[in-house]
Amino acid sequence: MSRGRLADRDAVAFGFSALCALAGVLIWTLWVTPIASSVGDADAMPIGRSVRLELSAGERVGVWGSGISAAFGTMECTVTAPDGSELPQRAGPSLSWDDTLWWMTPKRGFEQRSQFAAIDAGLHAVTCVDSLDRYEGEFLLAGDAFGNGSVGLGRNGGSDYAVGTLLALGAVFCPPMAVLLPVVIMIRRLAARRRRARGAGDADAAWTTSIEA
Numbered sequence: 001m002s003r004g005r006l007a008d009r010d011a012v013a014f015g016f017s018a019l020c021a022l023a024g025v026l027i028w029t030l031w032v033t034p035i036a037s038s039v040g041d042a043d044a045m046p047i048g049r050s051v052r053l054e055l056s057a058g059e060r061v062g063v064w065g066s067g068i069s070a071a072f073g074t075m076e077c078t079v080t081a082p083d084g085s086e087l088p089q090r091a092g093p094s095l096s097w098d099d100t101l102w103w104m105t106p107k108r109g110f111e112q113r114s115q116f117a118a119i120d121a122g123l124h125a126v127t128c129v130d131s132l133d134r135y136e137g138e139f140l141l142a143g144d145a146f147g148n149g150s151v152g153l154g155r156n157g158g159s160d161y162a163v164g165t166l167l168a169l170g171a172v173f174c175p176p177m178a179v180l181l182p183v184v185i186m187i188r189r190l191a192a193r194r195r196r197a198r199g200a201g202d203a204d205a206a207w208t209t210s211i212e213a
Contacts, residue, residue: 010185017181024174032104032171035097035143039064040106042140047075050127053141055118061126062144063089063116066109067137069130076131077114077139082122089114090146093162097145100168107140115146 045051047069055061069075079087091114097104098111105111118124128139147163 010189013181013185017178020174020181021178023170024178027167027171027174031167032101035062035145036104036106038143039110039140042107042142044107044110044138044140045128047128047130047135047137047139050125051139051141052123052125055121055124057118057121060115060117060144060148061124061141062112062146063114063126063128063139064107064110064142065113065128065137065139066107066111067135069135069137070111070113070139071137072135074131074135075113075128075137075139077126077128079116080125080127081118082120082124087116087119087124089116091115092146093165095165095168096162097164097168100172101145110138110140112142112145113139115144117148 042064044066047067053061063077063079065075067075077089079089081087092098092112096112102111126139126141128137130137145164145168147165147167150160150162151166
């Protein structure tokens, strides 16, 4: 491959590295750190109790659970709106915070189980129970790691990926890529420079030998 094409590829790689660095900073600053802080600041409640939370219209909240009931999937929660109606909840994507960023969860053992969004502003009540009335556990209300909506990727945007999945992947892949790509390029350039210097030295030696002969 010519040096010009290698230089073009290096420029693209450096640009991608800068993009990864920017994406990593934004994801960790605006998503990872706030969610981790909200989980750390939230008060865990035993299953069977209710938590009341003042929310703004459209605000999303994550319901996080821990313990045997949450692990067995028997923890069931209901969300009551200010007008007394029950709000729907949404489960998370197949790959989420708990798959890539579990080590950032301040409270050990807690995983997000569902998500809900307030329709109207006001006081909301969340009650979690064990459906079998047998197992114990805890729950808390904190930031939502599932995200809202999806992004179409692939050819013609035919493959939809949940926003929470893309953020969870970006948080762990963008920072290493931002560091490794420039390192790999610099190592390759140093190796290529040494090969050129060695080749030039061999050529000079051959020229000197031919003159002496």
